[in-house]
Amino acid sequence: MSMLDKLKGMLKGHEEQAKRGVDKGGDMIDQRTGNKYQSQVDMGQKxxxxxxxxxxDQGNPPPQ
Structure with a gap:
């Protein structure tokens, strides 16, 4: 099983929580870099x- 398959399985049912984590992580990077890479971080978050x-939306089944 690939790492991507594992990630998809972990995300299933926890999408909103994952999105909050992405936002918090991006904010932390911006803070630590003084917003030097803000546009790149924002693009990665998007x-x-x-x-x-x-x-x-695809309703991927959890990996087996």
């Missing part, structure tokens, strides 16, 4: 949120 939303 991509992570989009991935979480796509996973939820």
């Amino acid at each position: 991509q992570a949120d989009d991935y979480i939303d796509r996973s939820r």
Whole structure:
């Protein structure tokens, strides 16, 4: 089982919690870098949120 499959299994049913974690992580990076990489962090947060939303919409079954 690949790491991506494991991640998908862990996300299932916890999408909102994962999105909050992405936001908190991005905020922490911005704080520690003095917002030096804010645009890149924001882009990464958006991509992570989009991935979480796509996973939820596809209804991926948990890996076996």
